[in-house]
Amino acid sequence: AQSVTQLDSQVPVFEEAPVELRCNYSSSVSVYLFWYVQYPNQGLQLLLKYLSGSTLVKGINGFEAEFNKSQTSFHLRKPSVHISDTAEYFCAVSETTGGFKTIFGAGTRLFVKA
């Protein structure tokens, strides 16, 4: 079984500052890794994903994440945030075989201040 731990429930940051949202996962099998963003009263939108290959993946809205297999981490970063980045961010892990069921972390609320 897989599990996901998002280490920060809330991250306040000033506009144009860099940000890192931390995610650790646990799994006994190989996995795919994802970050999703959720704006208020909306569904989740895929930001980026790691399936294989390069461990540094780039996504939409200037976000990127690095897969670190030895540390079982998949931290999300952005060099300069905007007010519009204020949202809930979910790290997720999916098994690479079978049902491809995705397990989500509890979320990190990113709050960008002017």
Add this chain to the structure above:
Amino acid sequence: DTGVSQDPRHKITKRGQNVTFRCDPISEHNRLYWYRQTLGQGPEFLTYFQNEAQLEKSRLLSDRFSAERPKGSFSTLEIQRTEQGDSAMYLCASSLLTGANYGYTFGSGTRLTVV
């Protein structure tokens, strides 16, 4: 294709009533998933379909919950004898089976309030 559609967006019901939600996935996606999300939490897996076959159900899905995908296209999720603890956002997602484009596309969700 306009993405994953869920209907209704909001539902308020009295405890003990039955409710049904509908999800229309992206047409070429053969996998369809239902999740439940409560305030301040991440989505929790409920069940998924590959085409019309329901392949896995979570222990969260009590006997009061039933899901169908009769023709491998749209899906319904029914909750019988609703309880206040059923109040949540119910999310539907669809995906291709595998491939470089793998990843969920979510609908906007149905927010259920049981009073």
